[in-house]
Amino acid sequence: MKGEYKTKARNMIVDYLKANADKRFTAGDIVKALSESGATIDRSTIYRNIDRLCEDGKLVRYKENDVNGACFQYSEGHGSCHQHMHAQCANCGKIYHLDNEIFAGAEEKLKEEYGLEIDFGKTVIIGKCEDCNK
The missing domain is CATH 3.30.1490.190 (Ferric-uptake regulator, C-terminal dimerisarion domain)
Structure with missing residues (x-):
């Protein structure tokens, strides 16, 4: 298992995920929400963290017919x-x-x-x- 880096960006992303744990969202939703909150996190950093969180089992990635790209659900606590x-x-x-x-x-x-x-x-x-x- 890889070590987990607790960067400011990762913490902001995880905070968003926890606040929206009962909803589905896209990577674009995360980018938009963090941008609107004044955070300056590079889009590639968000995607990299999403990939890592999926690998770690904290995010579930799935495809919905009405959405372009992948949707995600925060699943920590729902392993x-x-x-x-x-x-x-x-x-x-x-x-x-x-x-x-x-x-x-x-x-x-x-x-x-x-x-x-x-x-x-x-x-x-x-x-x-x-x-x-x-």
């Missing part, structure tokens, strides 16, 4: 994000960690009827959360 499904509010972007047992019957049916195996870590169900439905 098994690659092993369970997520739901996301289409309105506010909040992410929920789902129990795979909820989908056991559907998983079996998809495999049986279509030969399709679910990749839980890359599966996101889109809906509207309780707060946004009010």
